[in-house]
Amino acid sequence: MMPRSTPPNSTQLNPQDRLHNPALAVFWDFWWPLVFISFPLLCRVWCDVCPFMIYGELAQKWRTGPAAYPSKLLKWPREEAERYGPPFLFSLFAAILVWEGVWDLPHTAALSGWLLLLITAGAVVCSVLFERRLWCRYLCPIGGMNGMLAKLSMTEVRARQGVCSGECSTYHCYKGGCATPPDGLDSTGCPFYSHPAHLTDNRNCTNCMECLKACPNGSVEFRLRLPGSDLWSGHTTSEAEVALMFILLGSVFLHNIDQMVVQLGADPALLGLVGVTPQHIVASLVTLAAPGLLAWGADAAARRNPGGANTAITFLLNRAAEVVSSITKAAAPVAAGSGSGSGSSSSAPMLAVANPGAGAATAAAAARPLPALPVPAPFLTLSYGYLPLLWAATLSHYLRPLLAEGGRLLPISAAMFGWEDAPLPVAVADPAVISFLQGSLLLFGATTGAALSRKLAGAPWASFSSQVALIAVFTAELWSLIVH
16 A cells, blocks of 8 residues: 655644655654564564663663662563463554554554554553563564564574583573673573573564573574474464464455455445444454454364365376276277288287276276375464465565655655655665565465475375465465555
8 A cells, every 4th residue: 555645734844644754654664574574584683672662671770770769670470471461462463453454554643653652651661560571572562473473583592401401500691690700791681581491482582692691601502593493393382373473464465455345346435444434443353353264264174074185186086097098098999000000010909908907907096095184283283384474475565665665765854844856866666676576475475384384284285285275365365465
């Protein structure tokens, strides 16, 4: 969706549209695509430089420093945070996505500002009450997304368990503490209360390197690894995380809901899907929920009829055997006739007798029932196969604003002051290049998602063919909506 081009009032310095407000352009044209580009490289490092949490940390230092009446921050209510944090995070993100789509936040500076203030307020309140970064680990919607997509990263921070259990007695990487010879430096400890030797995935690591700095034994390492290896080595599934993944995939469709309605031959305005209307809110909620419901329904149907794939394969083999047999029978007389005319009396009868027998054997083999397919991994485990497609689809959506609008930042900044015709440099990519990159991303996401599904399923392709088919359907629809 391209930004509106409503010119600002010459007496104001707070234009609301993205073509005249550089802050709005930076947030929506640069922030989101750069965040998604960072995931495969440095997991959730964006959380380590989060501008929202800067204010939380300042408030925390004020709360415990000499400038105010110093008091001790509360310990984390871990049990309550583990229980109520994921539903809160999911609900808040869903509400933000509906707010963004219905109220058109990307093109409305005031509402985008309120969104930033909302997230900042959550970070500040939690930092004033609790130690370290409770908000980032359990409650922040953006943090939840970052932690989930960080599992696709090709890097990780881990510690050698043998060294930690055999040589460490300070636990400064976890708790924080003063410098410890020979290599440990003064550290505040992990802001997420994560021990690097106990991490099973990248969800609760921001690559802040506090643990590496504090470790006196050289146990903590920053490593390269196979991207996504978290997902099949000691990974713990989460219903809330899978639900978040699917609504984020639904949000890509929500960004293009107007085009989807037009594909159905309807007018978005006549259906009340333009502006703030009850119909628009309901349609947004349905769009967000649709990918998850479709994935769950396809998986449930396939598991309810596990022989369906075998039946289809058997039918195709039978049909192929019938075609081969009919072609062989039709070719035999012709081959015999040509053999007698040429004086070759031995080869023709052999062809006429041998080939029908081969066709009958093929038909008999195809008619035998195939063995039952192995049961694939549970739906929650298998669902993570959609994660590469989510990453690729979201980045593909935000790639056009980055490459087509991001290079206009200087003219946008000048336009805020009324200098519409200022001769400032512009750097934009050719539309064909953008479309090529978007299509390549979608194909990469679909292919990688199918391969990851195969790894997670631990079963032949036919046993989870419904998921592969749905990935293909999602990719085809996203292609029609995004690549143009």
